[in-house]
Amino acid sequence: MTTNSYTSTTTEGYAGPFSIPTDLLIGDAWVPSASGKRIDVLDPATEQLLTSVADASEAEGIAAVDAADAAAADWAATPPRKRADILLACFHAMMAEQEWLAQLISIENGKALPDARGEVAYAAEFFRWYAEEAVRINGELGLSPSGANKIMVQYQPIGIALLITPWNFPAAMATRKIAPALAAGCTCILKPAAETPLTAMAVAEIMRRAGVPAGVVNVVNTSEPGPVCSRILHDPRVRKLSFTGSTGVGRILLREAADQVISSSMELGGNAPFLVLDDADLDEAIEGAMIAKMRNAGEACTAANRFYVQRGIHDAFVAQLVERMGAMKMGPGLDSATQCGAMINRKAIDKIEHLVTDALNRGAEVKLGGVKPEGAGYFYPPSVIANVQPGSEILSTEVFGPVAAVIPFDDPADAVALANATEYGLAAYVFTGDLKKGLQLAEKIECGMVAVNRGLVSDAAAPFGGVKQSGLGREGSHHGLLEYCEAKYIAVSW
Structure with a gap:
């Protein structure tokens, strides 16, 4: 000693x-x-x-x-x-x-x-x-x-x-x-x-x-x-x-x-895509989304930021994600009931507000949250932004906060192209009921780590790291x- x-x-x-x-x-x-x-x-x-x-x-x-x-x-x-x-x-x-x-x-x-x-x-x-x-x-x-x-x-x-x-x-x-x-x-x-x-x-x-x-x-x-x-x-x-x-x-x-x-x-940095195909188990995908997005209130380099959801399951996914994220209690970390704590500082809040405002100005819709609460502390509520349009900054910039940006797609090949349309390549998530299809998509996504049908990739026994920038x-x-x-x-x- x-x-x-x-x-x-x-x-x-x-x-x-x-x-x-x-x-x-x-x-x-x-x-x-x-x-x-x-x-x-x-x-x-x-x-x-x-x-x-x-x-x-x-x-x-x-x-x-x-x-x-x-x-x-x-x-x-x-x-x-x-x-x-x-x-x-x-x-x-x-x-x-x-x-x-x-x-x-x-x-x-x-x-x-x-x-x-x-x-x-x-x-x-x-x-x-x-x-x-x-x-x-x-x-x-x-x-x-x-x-x-x-x-x-x-x-x-x-x-x-x-x-x-x-x-x-x-x-x-x-x-x-x-x-x-x-x-x-x-x-x-x-x-x-x-x-x-x-x-x-x-x-x-x-x-x-x-x-x-x-x-x-x-x-x-x-x-x-x-x-x-x-x-x-x-x-x-x-x-x-x-x-x-x-x-x-x-x-x-x-x-x-x-x-x-x-x-x-x-x-x-990361800007993790989260792909949900029509054949995915919806409950499993929502559970994975809650972990991938809301772990550490989104302040993680592996956090899912861009949710690409196939059109057949899109509306149901958004509705359940809004329900789950809306039920989370925001507050001080030491409060035993808290599920979403404070952001690290004022600069982090300003960045989140800027990205959300830019998305809304380009035609996105707020389904949940989207407004910083009044009072002391660096808090931002769990938020879901749907129909995010191409060119929105939130698709190219790591939000590092509790905001999920949702974008519909039709063809999985298009979703992979969108997932890869970034300078980052750290983590990605794929949800599908077809394991063969999931592994094929995982191989095409330009990331150092891909989670298939799970919302967590971190493990001391696994190689953690990214490609590209x-x-x-x-x-x-x-x-x-x-x-x-x-x-x-x-x-x-x-």
Whole structure:
């Protein structure tokens, strides 16, 4: 158990195993920023200040690199079984605090408590999965075609990794990167989103208490991510970048990483199509739509945004979707009755309102919601917009909110063409009573992940990632582990 002191915060009526750190984790200690600058953290449901966290400078970003570098050799040399045991201890420690962490996520992110509980379980699963994968980094041995030598391949840790995570899944996006990095033998610097740093810091403290050595995981919060991350990426000791966020920011980071030719994994924007064919089971399709659209109130890169519904089932689908979404209770995440929590900030609300207004101006019809409620908090109601016309911005822009845009179609080939008419290619959903037809459509849709007759694709054991401008590389599964490894070929004769 680590006993060093740090600046921390507690929330009224909210008890946990330790006070949440609010400083920077560099090496073996939580330390304040040298400048004394702080970043305010707000509750999206009330717009009230929760606390503030240390605001790192470029120098403190390099201090985190120093700490990761100091720990790198020992961690890389740590036997895989010991790394696995530490990761498994992190899994059990995180699950032991599932309810506490879920409440923390709800408070700083705004999401409904059931969604937050699901996130904690999903986040912890990456520790368990990569505890199992850590001992399975197998090499290769073969004979060269000429017979002149043997071809031996080893997989070695790629090196220090900069991990940049978004606000929508503050626990899961952190563990989905940290766990494979540690399993592969890499040390890392985590840069969480400024909107939701507390969850990431709580997870880091749980990891320290579970036995992760000093310097293996460092946490740097900053209000100036551009300069700080650029400085880190231009340090020659840093050899890996993993980023989850918008495609626009991903492009900037790729340019930064190019100067040192840093290996980059990018999980970027999405604009998921949801195809419903006439022969689909309507109840099953509606249930899938509720999960794919309303998980995390639509604030997910895998969220279904464009609902292409074949004309024969269109009206019944819209009617049932309106009924189900209209029955959802909107409110603060910690309210046990809440099913749709707050959006992250005012900017998110403004974007949703703009997209809905544009669709209506082009001829779409509001079937449910479509108007922000009065009062405090960043809330937007579950909404269904039907007969959305071609050219509407909501069809080309990720809405990241609880708005379902529905478009009828006649021919499945047209639906596939519409689904592919985007620069994004992360996730897609297909509902049909004909499995052969569903798989044929799944192969034609330009996405890294397709769910057939189900509304959820995320799984620690599956390769998560997109094509086109939705990203590079994969997270989760054995593929995610190899993102943090270098393949070394050794030519041997015997």
